[in-house]
Amino acid sequence: MAVTASAGGGATWPSVPALPDPATETVLASGLLDELSYALGGPFHFLLPDAFDTNLQAMRATLTAAEVDGFVYFAKKSNKAAVWVERCAAHGAGVDVASLGELREALGHGVRGEDVVVTGPAKARELLELAVRQGALIAVDALDELDALLATETVAALRPARVLLRCLPPTQPHSRFGMTDAELTAALDRCVRAGDSVRMEGFSFHLSGYEVGPRAELAARLVERCLKARALGLAADRISVGGGLPVSYTDAESWRAFLAEQHGGHFHAGKSFDSGDFYPYHSPVAGAGALAALLSSRPQGHGQPLAGLLKECGVTLLVEPGRALLDRAGGSVFRIQGVKERDGYRILTVDGSSLSLSEQWFNSEYLPEPWLLPRSSGDSPGVYPASVGAATCLESDLLTWRKVPFWRRPRVGDLLVYPNTAGYQMDSNESPFHELPLPPKVVIDRVERPEGRPAVRPRWRFDRHFLRA
Template sequence: MTGSGVWPATARERPDGDVSVGGVRLTAVAQRFGTPAHVLDEEDVRRRCRAFRRAFPDGEVAYAGKAFLCRAMARWIAEEGLSLDVCSAGELAVARAARFPGERMLMHGNAKTPEDLRAALDHGVDRIVVDSFHEIARLAALAPDTARPRLLVRVTPGVDGRTHAAVTTGTDGQKFGLSLASGAAAEAVRRILAQRRLDLVGLHCHLGSQITDVDAFERAARRMVAFLARIRDEHGVVPPRLDLGGGFGVGYRDGEPGLDPATLGDRLRGAVREACAGHRLPAPLLTVEPGRAIVARAGVTVYRVVSVKHAPDGRLLVAVDGGMSDNPRPGLYGARYEARLVGRRCLGGDRAAAVVGRHCEAGDVLVGDARLPADVRPGDLLAVPCTGAYHHSMASNYNLVPRPPVLAVRDGGVRPLVRRETFDDLLTRDVG
């Protein structure tokens, strides 16, 4: 397991078949906190923060809070010197509760409400990424007399990251950004520069999620630099910042490709320098926004087997006590994971299996093509690695199932970051 591309950096396989993360046995976590449970390796998170900081030494690394955010995570990010990207007043509220400095924050979103924008202005968020003409007008109306909001224009550069259609955002025809090809991005720039109450400080683009093609990021960087040159030629100003977004791919199963931060940094910084030299532009301050690439591999979800059936095709149908309410990604995107037995040794080879959830949907399948011990049985524990990103943050209460806890492990200790939801929590909101 050491060196595996999908398990946390501190994960170790024990002789008895158990697995430890952060020096804590997963069976001990299940016994103490119950299942399902999201386990998060704090050391793994911090190591990846540092890897991105090394990869972009002269730029800014902004953690994309939508991947996973709680107060402890915000504090880890702050301590490691990263900035923070939020996309709602709710995410901003968590950051404020952790006392994350506004001058190291930026806000995204294709449909930011007036409440979102007011919260960003009230907290002194350093940059707001504008996504529509209406947002420009709204910010001009909301801007205080004491300070001009600092804006980036989210540009749709027309670059396809060749990822799942549901998470493709760099091409025209989807809801994010202002098109470079249609002239909408150029018009947004004109409107901001015409407003004395607003300050255009740069451009932003984001190609989507789970992209493993560095060439796509380089193409986007070159197009964005060319747009900076057009702004200079038309308006006589050169916005000083360029944000190339995130979406850096992560392997969810052994052997799947992922992006190495060092390689990514070398190539992106080189592409920006080369393009700027060609257009005789000063190099902008570069920002990248990793989210999944920092927290995905740090997470492991532990489930308990509830039942085992034998399908006509010979597979085992292994039902666990969680499912699409704590991991909707297989149903949304066809995401594929690995699962393994923890806590005991296999006693007779393995078999093809599907790990299925407890919810009233035929599509509630966590791992459709697992290999599990032939003697897997109710009461066993299964661990699914690489579940730190877009699991807790996208969790639901479908079938009114309470959401699992998030538990941080480090140096042999475990502590709750987000407690397990209770039936009382569900009933508190039911006021009818």
């Protein structure tokens, strides 16, 4: 809900609190983060693999409940940590990759080639070669890419290429991804003429936004395309709807209040953001719930929901979530190393940069507000609005432009813990600016509490990707 008190002036400060998360709250209460900050000497990220497992299980359960044959791929671009790919290998899930490095990472951490889908535009020859050699599924984005694939030595000498043909969404005709109807017709003809060199397994699309309806409509169109492709003698038994399953970070009331009340005075230096540019930090259906809504949606012109259409036509549904699999699977920790008083608010300077909160990449703001872990408990509760800047020499390098209403006075040495940053936030943009080292990633494993004994502090280890860096 909106905060209605302030340190002075009678101003109100909209609040965007993170949803409750018992696993993260256990870590916060353990005292482990303060020790890690001291030991590591700078900012770091913590990862919670149990949350990933829970999200994956929920999506699989949703497919099973809808009686739909489906397969879940983790979109690797959403986080570079090795632990997520290791969880995919352990649980037989797939990985969505878009580069040679990502493909090697997936294979090197135990994911079978057959469980990898290769996406992205204009794939390099080396990527296509390795993908075919390992039996990965390749989402072909253009006719020249299909020609390059058919010309690879691996296709000619070793095994057929497994391909999906990516469609240009009719509702987003200016997208740079996918093929037009005419290009798809030509691509199908080339797949037929390629004979045993290609196994054309179906279609895919890349659709911006998070609305369920447009995804269901386009998925139904791809099912119809599969039936027509089968008439040409092609396998065409699966479709990929990509990602786009939203995550809900905060409650509906707080989100509505923030959007209604926020203005330039709530941000450092009068910074303004278009509300439409913010990620939808509250969603009435999210994660596996959004997948269930997609399957139960009734496409126009069909007398049954998408799930029934998929079953009737024998089409497997492929999904490629990133953020939705990483919901509540980690956070980012910074220590305050400077506090500057301004007119009615403070500017906190932390031992890191906004490159570790990638929403700035989209000229937007990561709105779920950080938790303050004070080193002492001397102050009485109050409302202390503060923006959060980086320890760099750039005027625009702020982790949080918004004046966050902290309930205790932030002081040098306190920790700020940004919640739920595993999905597309903590490492998409990171670089060693100012020669500062990249924040390490710490994996926190659940420790079962022995019966009749006190709770055991969570155990931690470095992510294997960090250890190799």
